[in-house]
Amino acid sequence: MRTAFDLVVVGAGPAGGEAAIAAARAGLATCLVDEGPAPGGQVWRAPRTASARGSGPDADRRGGDDLRARLAASGATILQGAQVWDARPGFTLSIVGPDGASLLSAPRVVLATGATEHVAPFPGWTVPGVFGLAAATTLMKSQGTLPGRRIAVAGQGPLLVAVASKAIALGLRPVVVIDRNGIRDWSRAAPGFARDPAAMARGLGWIGRLAAARVPYRARSEIVGVDGTDTVRGIVVRPLDGGAERRFDVDTLYVGDGLAPADELLRLLGAAQESDPLQGPRAVCDADRRSSVPGLYVAGDGAGIRGAQSAAAAGRIAGLAAARDHGALTDPAFDAASRAPRRKLWRLARFADASCRLMRMPEASLDRIADQTILCRCEDVTAGEFRAAIADGARDLGQAKHFTRLGMGPCQGRMCLHAAAHLMRRETGALGDLRPTPRAPVRPVELGALIGTYDYDDIPVPKAAPL
Amino acid sequence: MKGRHYDLAVIGGGIHGGSVALFAARGGMDVILLERGALAREASGSNAGTLTMQMTRAALIPYALKAHEMWVKAPDWLGHDVGVVACDGLSLAFTEAEERLLTERAEARSAAGAPIRLVTPDEARGIEPGIGPGVRMASHCPIDGYANAYLTGLAYRRALREAGVRIREYTPVTGVRDAAGGFEINTASETIHAAQVVFTGGVWIEPMLAWLGVHLPIRTLVNQLSVTERMAPVMRTVLGIASGLLSLKQFPHGTVVIGGGWQGEGTRETGRHVTTHDSTVGNARLAVHALPALANGRIVRSWTGFEAETADALPAVGPVPGHPGAWVSGSVHSGYTSAPYIGRCLAQAILGAEPEMPLFPIDRLLPDAPDPRNGPLP
Numbered sequence: 133m134r135t136a137f138d139l140v141v142v143g144a145g146p147a148g149g150e151a152a153i154a155a156a157r158a159g160l161a162t163c164l165v166d167e168g169p170a171p172g173g174q175v176w177r178a179p180r181t182a183s184a185r186g187s188g189p190d191a192d193r194r195g196g197d198d199l200r201a202r203l204a205a206s207g208a209t210i211l212q213g214a215q216v217w218d219a220r221p222g223f224t225l226s227i228v229g230p231d232g233a234s235l236l237s238a239p240r241v242v243l244a245t246g247a248t249e250h251v252a253p254f255p256g257w258t259v260p261g262v263f264g265l266a267a268a269t270t271l272m273k274s275q276g277t278l279p280g281r282r283i284a285v286a287g288q289g290p291l292l293v294a295v296a297s298k299a300i301a302l303g304l305r306p307v308v309v310i311d312r313n314g315i316r317d318w319s320r321a322a323p324g325f326a327r328d329p330a331a332m333a334r335g336l337g338w339i340g341r342l343a344a345a346r347v348p349y350r351a352r353s354e355i356v357g358v359d360g361t362d363t364v365r366g367i368v369v370r371p372l373d374g375g376a377e378r379r380f381d382v383d384t385l386y387v388g389d390g391l392a393p394a395d396e397l398l399r400l401l402g403a404a405q406e407s408d409p410l411q412g413p414r415a416v417c418d419a420d421r422r423s424s425v426p427g428l429y430v431a432g433d434g435a436g437i438r439g440a441q442s443a444a445a446a447g448r449i450a451g452l453a454a455a456r457d458h459g460a461l462t463d464p465a466f467d468a469a470s471r472a473p474r475r476k477l478w479r480l481a482r483f484a485d486a487s488c489r490l491m492r493m494p495e496a497s498l499d500r501i502a503d504q505t506i507l508c509r510c511e512d513v514t515a516g517e518f519r520a521a522i523a524d525g526a527r528d529l530g531q532a533k534h535f536t537r538l539g540m541g542p543c544q545g546r547m548c549l550h551a552a553a554h555l556m557r558r559e560t561g562a563l564g565d566l567r568p569t570p571r572a573p574v575r576p577v578e579l580g581a582l583i584g585t586y587d588y589d590d591i592p593v594p595k596a597a598p599l
Numbered sequence: 600m601k602g603r604h605y606d607l608a609v610i611g612g613g614i615h616g617g618s619v620a621l622f623a624a625r626g627g628m629d630v631i632l633l634e635r636g637a638l639a640r641e642a643s644g645s646n647a648g649t650l651t652m653q654m655t656r657a658a659l660i661p662y663a664l665k666a667h668e669m670w671v672k673a674p675d676w677l678g679h680d681v682g683v684v685a686c687d688g689l690s691l692a693f694t695e696a697e698e699r700l701l702t703e704r705a706e707a708r709s710a711a712g713a714p715i716r717l718v719t720p721d722e723a724r725g726i727e728p729g730i731g732p733g734v735r736m737a738s739h740c741p742i743d744g745y746a747n748a749y750l751t752g753l754a755y756r757r758a759l760r761e762a763g764v765r766i767r768e769y770t771p772v773t774g775v776r777d778a779a780g781g782f783e784i785n786t787a788s789e790t791i792h793a794a795q796v797v798f799t800g801g802v803w804i805e806p807m808l809a810w811l812g813v814h815l816p817i818r819t820l821v822n823q824l825s826v827t828e829r830m831a832p833v834m835r836t837v838l839g840i841a842s843g844l845l846s847l848k849q850f851p852h853g854t855v856v857i858g859g860g861w862q863g864e865g866t867r868e869t870g871r872h873v874t875t876h877d878s879t880v881g882n883a884r885l886a887v888h889a890l891p892a893l894a895n896g897r898i899v900r901s902w903t904g905f906e907a908e909t910a911d912a913l914p915a916v917g918p919v920p921g922h923p924g925a926w927v928s929g930s931v932h933s934g935y936t937s938a939p940y941i942g943r944c945l946a947q948a949i950l951g952a953e954p955e956m957p958l959f960p961i962d963r964l965l966p967d968a969p970d971p972r973n974g975p976l977p
């Protein structure tokens with residue numbers, strides 16, 4: 133297979149898909165790499181089972197089908213089931229896929245790696261039977277099912293309502309929906325939402341379905357604990373401004389507290405970020421999506437949380453800008469082609485802000501994390517152990533990692549580091565990102581897949597160390 | 600600004616600086632330790648933690664044996680846990696050339712005092728059942744083991760505090776000068792005076808000695824390592840190969856660290872270092888060849904660190920010529936293993952006593968000295 137391209141796009145969601153289509157159509161030898169089985173990313177994920185396919189196309193499915201069809205016709209080389217596990221400026225990307233490890237090279241790269249879900253830790257969030265809201269959407273889209281008989285849906289923002297409503301459509305009426313926001317917060321978001329009438333209509337449809345099913349709704353409330361250690365037997369809920377706690381009998385909990393950019397490759401390549409209260413650590417980039425690293429473009433939620441429609445528009449601009457910088461598009465052609473997506477981005481900015489405001493990391497809840505609560509689920513590090521590391525002198529998360537193993541497990545810190553950074557800033561007055569030095573591999577890589585087939589004699593063993 | 604006066608200033612808070620500071624303070628000195636970042640965040644906190652004789656240079660075996668004994672008893676002298684596990688060590692040969700290398704190296708190391716013995720593939724399999732099918736010969740050493748290097752900073756911080764060492768983290772030293780009654784040490788915020796000074800800057804001992812006009816060339820190696828997620832037990836020894844370019848061990852919590860000195864990229868001047876694709880894949884291939892069960896493991900993290908090497912790849916530990924009271928300690932091969940013992944010997948010299956074992960003075964490495972590779976060892 134060819135390994136040198138004009139452009140490599142990482143991530144085949146709305147952002148990466150549109151970037152690849154725009155660049156390939158402009159004539160760039162373009163390679164689109166994605167770890168999933170088919171293009172679509174999170175929101176436009178392709179169905180994998182008959183029951184998921186049978187559920188009838190909704191807007192997300194139509195968006196995905198359209199993207200997949202246009203990608204197939206675009207002329208871009210598409211590598212699915214391939215993870216990018218390392219990257220160096222210039223650029224070389226280390227890939228591992230069905231055929232082992234290989235390298236791709238290109239003078240330009242678009243990063244469109246999407247988002248990771250946050251959960252603000254609470255006692256029992258690691259009990260089997262507790263799932264993320266984002267994971268729920270993944271399951272519903274690819275498998276057409278959702279585990280659980282008596283489910284609760286908790287957290288904040290559009291995903292909360294989407295999951296609760298889609299569960300009803302699957303015949304699974306939630307026992308309760310617990311929302312950190314209240315009616316006031318949602319009404320405040322309405323003008324922003326109105327910027328995307330189709331999405332607004334869909335959202336109102338979800339709310340209508342919840343109302344029609346008379347799903348109990350707890351506004352401005354959060355989960356204070358899960359009852360059960362091996363399975364979920366119930367949850368305890370409390371209003372944010374105090375008041376009586378209430379227990380619900382459930383066997384499964386879906387909970388999510390917003391999204392953070394999946395910025396591992398961005399950080400590994402040394403691209404600048406700035407903290408943004410709504411978007412998370414946001415990639416510094418110009419209006420054409422050029423990052424601070426020459427030749428590196430960024431689009432979609434990986435560059436700052438903005439949602440699927442904005443991701444698609446930004447991806448298209450990034451693909452066009454790469455083509456222009458490569459000399460494949462004239463300035464006037466670039467200006468003309470990028471006008472529509474720019475307008476769309478501008479129009480959607482308030483929509484994105486409104487969504488992000490509803491999904492914002494609940495810092496007040498983080499501040500209240502009790503010492504016994506697990507902060508790092510892979511390594512079972514509690515908030516108390518983390519606070520002890522701070523007392524022992526840890527001043528950044530790299531050091532806290534050494535002291536406690538926080539972030540050393542298979543999720544590589546994706547689940548815990550944002551919450552841990554918040555706690556550390558709070559307790560030490562430290563500023564900035566505080567996350568450990570980014571390291572390859574950006575996803576766990578199986579050794580068997582990494583090594584491929586080889587002869588012992590071909591291993592380039594260096595010269596023996598001196599005796 | 601006039602600063603305080605100390606008996607000893609230690610510049611560089613890795614395991615070498617930490618050890619010499621600890622023993623000097625225990626010997627009664629008033630010690631300050633100055634570290635640019637936090638303690639043991641460079642080589643000393645990111646190394647593979649192998650406490651092995653089979654990768655140690657023959658000339659250092661006597662020191663490494665003493666140090667191994669200290670590591671096993673860390674609670675006694677350090678007082679804090681660095682997760683030391685003592686176990687068997689095996690070094691494997693897969694080719695004829697490796698058999699020759701293994702034989703020659705086992706002989707030299709046992710002559711230096713390490714209880715290393717050549718064993719058949721079957722014997723090796725009795726010691727470590729999971730080794731790969733192509734093993735032709737192995738060398739076995741009952742004195743081996745590992746520490747959890749990332750715990751070094753925390754353990755030393757506590758021990759140094761208890762010993763009364765003044766610890767200054769996030770305090771880069773910008774220069775050192777000879778001064779009346781000792782040395783003047785400059786940082787961004789103050790000037791410190793000390794009767795004696797030790798340079799323990801790892802790969803940065805070269806720029807440090809340049810402050811005193813001494814030119815000690817130090818080569819910077821960029822070693823890389825990988826670690827798997829937790830796995831069910833796959834091994835119980837420290838496993839290597841004849842050339843020394845593989846080291847494997849499984850920690851009690853289940854992760855396997857894969858190393859052996861494969862090179863990443865980076866420079867001492869920028870302080871940045873990264874892994875390379877080829878080294879990660881090559882090291883992984885060697886690892887799976889030696890221990891096939893690793894194929895099912897997943898690497899969760901690879902990283903790199905700087906290791907210092909002198910022209911003759913032997914330590915730079917001793918007085919700085921022409922500057923009485925100035926000392927240097929670093930560039931010790933398998934330098935994590937030997938550090939506590941070498942630190943103790945150096946502290947003895949600094950306290951005015953005869954060190955238990957000889958140091959490795961740097962005169963041989965300075966520009967006017969005869970090429971050390973031609974002469975006898977110190």
Ligand SMILES: Cc1cc2nc3c(=O)[nH]c(=O)nc-3n(C[C@H](O)[C@H](O)[C@H](O)COP(=O)(O)OP(=O)(O)OC[C@H]3O[C@@H](n4cnc5c(N)ncnc54)[C@H](O)[C@@H]3O)c2cc1C
Pocket residue numbers: 142143144145146147148165166167168172173174175176214215216217244245246247248249265266267269270294391394397431432433434438439440441443574575
């Ligand atoms: C789990 C999850 C579910 C979500 N579900 C919904 C939903 O139902 N509705 C909604 O409106 N929004 C949803 N969101 C928000 C959603 O992420 C965005 O609105 C939208 O998908 C962003 O598009 P994108 O192109 O930026 O990223 P994504 O659509 O996330 O696409 C990024 C793609 O890059 C791939 N990738 C990342 N890193 C690598 C790598 N190193 N190597 C190879 N491939 C890589 C990912 O697997 C993914 O396929 C979800 C988010 C998450 C995290």
Ligand SMILES: Cc1cc2nc3c(=O)[nH]c(=O)nc-3n(C[C@H](O)[C@H](O)[C@H](O)COP(=O)(O)OP(=O)(O)OC[C@H]3O[C@@H](n4cnc5c(N)ncnc54)[C@H](O)[C@@H]3O)c2cc1C
Pocket residue numbers: 610611612613614615616633634635636637638639640641642643644645646647648649650651770771772773799800801802803821822823824858903904905906907928929930931932933934935936937
């Ligand atoms: C990846 C890797 C794996 C290794 N594996 C092993 C192994 O398995 N077993 C083994 O025995 N050895 C191993 N080694 C070697 C061992 O780690 C080193 O020999 C040892 O840690 C060196 O310690 P040090 O104190 O001399 O240097 P360092 O730990 O590098 O400490 C030097 C310190 O000086 C500080 N400094 C520098 N400049 C200044 C300044 N201007 N002012 C103040 N402070 C300053 C630095 O910040 C640093 O903390 C490995 C090394 C590496 C890199």
